[in-house]
Amino acid sequence: MADNNNTLLDIKDLRTYFYTDAGVVKAVDGVSFDLKKGETLGIVGETGSGKSITALTILGLIAIPPGKIVSGYIDFDGQDLLKLKQKQLQKYRGNRISMIFQDPMTSLNPVFTIGNQLMEAILAHQKITKKQAYDKALELLDMVGMPDIRKRMKSYPHEFSGGMRQRAMIAMAIANSPSILIADEPTTALDVTIQAQILELVEELKNKTDSSVILITHDLGVIAKYAERVLVMYAGKPVEFANVNDIFYKPYHPYTMGLIGSVSKLNEEKKERLKPIKGTPPSLIDLPEGCTFAPRCRFALDSCRLSYPPNIEIEHGHFVSCFRSKEFYSGSLSRL
């Protein structure tokens, strides 16, 4: 996949398992994708599909044990992040790669001021004085659209609204001008009116700082608007990976089709939402034999239940894991 030098991050066959009392949880199972410079990549899937664990694995934030990275590599700028020790990885975290988390209510430490937490992020990676860090922190708060910044530096997280906290989180994440910004469902916990503002802010900062964004969400509307390429995950596995148009107009995986609902609706430019697909995702401990989606798939054949379909490049840059994708491709099987 990483065939041109425009690639910033290249992940291959990543497997993150958790060894629990109840059994092995294959939270991320064979994920591969690449991220180009300046690109916004969307990762979409239901809760428990392994989106967040993928992001946490990139940053080396998986608790080991019970977690274990069983295979794969994460090539960032010519360096395999999985080979780095925690101490070396610290230099990347929050510096070259940073992350915005889902819930700004719980992601900020309640007993330290915003200014303290923001300056800490700066001072962790830049050799500057406290005074300089303070000025830089003010600048960052201004950049993320925080009003009354001097007073806000001294405020505690509980004195902020959800949207303001998420702005503070973003300020922290961009403090060291990272190459990659991972946004893990950055708007899920926020009011609908605030959601758009925050996403616009991320997009604006991305363009300003020329960084790449990995946008993790289950909201297809967000994906359609901001992502250039999309990785669809199901039960820890990547089921489809393509550019955003192909995902919406030419999906080859029945799960992606289910997510989108119907193509015709999208043509009418109606706002799309996750439509419930019949059944529930399988328990990651007790995965079904063969294709994990087969029990919920309306196209499933008996043979789908025998082995897991290989990930194939069905068109240039369009990857899919489905035994019947060729039939969709040739048109012998209708997506409807």
Add this chain to the structure above:
Amino acid sequence: MLYYIIKRILQIIPVIIGITLILFILMYVIPEDPARLILQKGATPQALANLREKMGIDKPIYVQYWRYVTSLAKGDLGISYRYRRSVNEILAEHYPNSIKLAFAAIIIETIIGIIAGIISAVKKYSFLDILVTISTTILVCIPVYWLGMLLQIGLGLKLGWLPMSGMGDGSIKYYILPAITLASVSTAFVARMTRSSMLDVLSNDYIRTAYAKGLSNNRVIFKHSLKNALIPVITYIGIDLGTLMGGAILTETIFAWPGVGRTIYLAILQRDAPVVIGGTIILVLIFVVINLIVDILYATLDPRIRFGGGEANY
């Protein structure tokens, strides 16, 4: 905040009145004549009657109680039957010893308990963690007086390193054994609380954020986790300070420590009601006041409740 403090102080008053009432009734029930206690054998009935009148104990119980409460309000705890000295004086003499011992114990439980708890939490399921878990479980179950005796035999008698009992010249070596004994159970609790509180805090989202910022492990543990994790631990230690100051009866008895716990215990055995009631009131008062201070301290440690009027509003 001020309103909250005043409210809490007002709540103390019924508790104190309740305790004096209960103790007064209990001590009154004892079929023992204080006048006889004071005058010993061979006193004439006339002398006894005179003394009774002078002490006011010939009056009905409610009159006596009223007299006691009114003088209590003025800060007068009465006169000891046994020693014929003011209870205020007796307590003032013994209280400092108990407070010193309590502080020695608090220092031990804070340092050892918190360090053991942190190690246990950070190195979860390691050999050290298991060792801490086992020893805290055993410490909680050990009768303190037995532990005290074991220490006396081991470190005092067999090895001869430390004095076995008494306060001697008040130097630090006299404090070590009784302080360890007094601190034993609390140290175990502090270690366990620190461990579970740390683990609780370490599973929070903001810890993940701290790591994601690229902070070192030590910084995450000592800056981001410790302050949050220690809030409940400090609350416990504060409450324990109040308890230790009054609950040292057994330790003080074993080590012949001239503290207030032993004084009250001896007074109970000698039916010296004014000392028992007065001492207990002071104990309870200290306990409640320390609790109040802990609550206020708690509010200053945790910014979330600073403006909440005392109640935690998460």
Add this chain to the structure above:
Amino acid sequence: MFPIKEEKNKQPIDDSDLGNIIEESITEENKFDKKYSKSSLYKDAWRRLVRNKLAMIGLAIVIIMALIALLAPYIAPYDPTYREKTASQQGPSASHWFGTDILGRDIFSRVLYGTQISMLVGVIAVAISLAIGLFLGAISGFFSGIPDAIIMRIADIFFAFPYILGAIAIMTILGPGVLNIFIAIGLLGWASVARLFRSSILSIKEKEYIEAARALGASNSRIIMKHILPNSFAPLIVYSTMNVGTAIIVEAALSFLGLGVQPPTPSWGKMLSESLNYINSAPWLMFFPGLAILITVLGFVLLGDGLRDALDPKLKR
């Protein structure tokens, strides 16, 4: 015992499991046949308890101690009050496993017999606490207002009162003796039970099925017996198990101070205080009774810990 907050073990992955748990609990509450879901709840708890090695060790200790208490007359090699004139203050040997005291009494037999008092005090004192606490807690929780305020203020007084000091004071007034120990320790434990029961009543009172029962005309006492008692069973059984351990320690302390069981009845606390003068010449005198207290209390604490983990799956390690 001081309640220790257990750590939440946050597993980031079991989202699907979590869903199942929530689903189960929802169906459980709505299930028409409450008996069925209740019994399966306890079956689950029992399964978790059996899997917990420490809890099983605790249970084994408790059972063994109970058996020793019952069978002491049959297994003790000597009469606990028999004075063997020729064997005064002897160290542990084949004929006297734990040695003898100054009067020539067999320590092993006395420790075995001492189990009787400890277990009896532990169980009966906790039963008294439970009886008073449940009664006052029920009044407090059900008829909120003035009775609630009065009972809770009295509970505050009991909480502010140093435990050992309270026990000593009550024992001084009642005089020494086993029966009075029951009363003293029982009286001191009621406040925690009452608070616990009151708060579980208050939280359950709002639940729908209680309102439904009330609407159907069930009386308060009937609601307490049928609905609230089974639901607050879990915290109460954990508290009581732990508290048996505390009661045993307090009994030994009282006997140690000379206020509890009177000679010649063998009691561990009494044996300890008798050994005080001989800790130099005969250290075994203090060693074995103390160890017996430690092991017995450990049994109850381990069992209580295990019960709490088993009955509250949310808190599992």
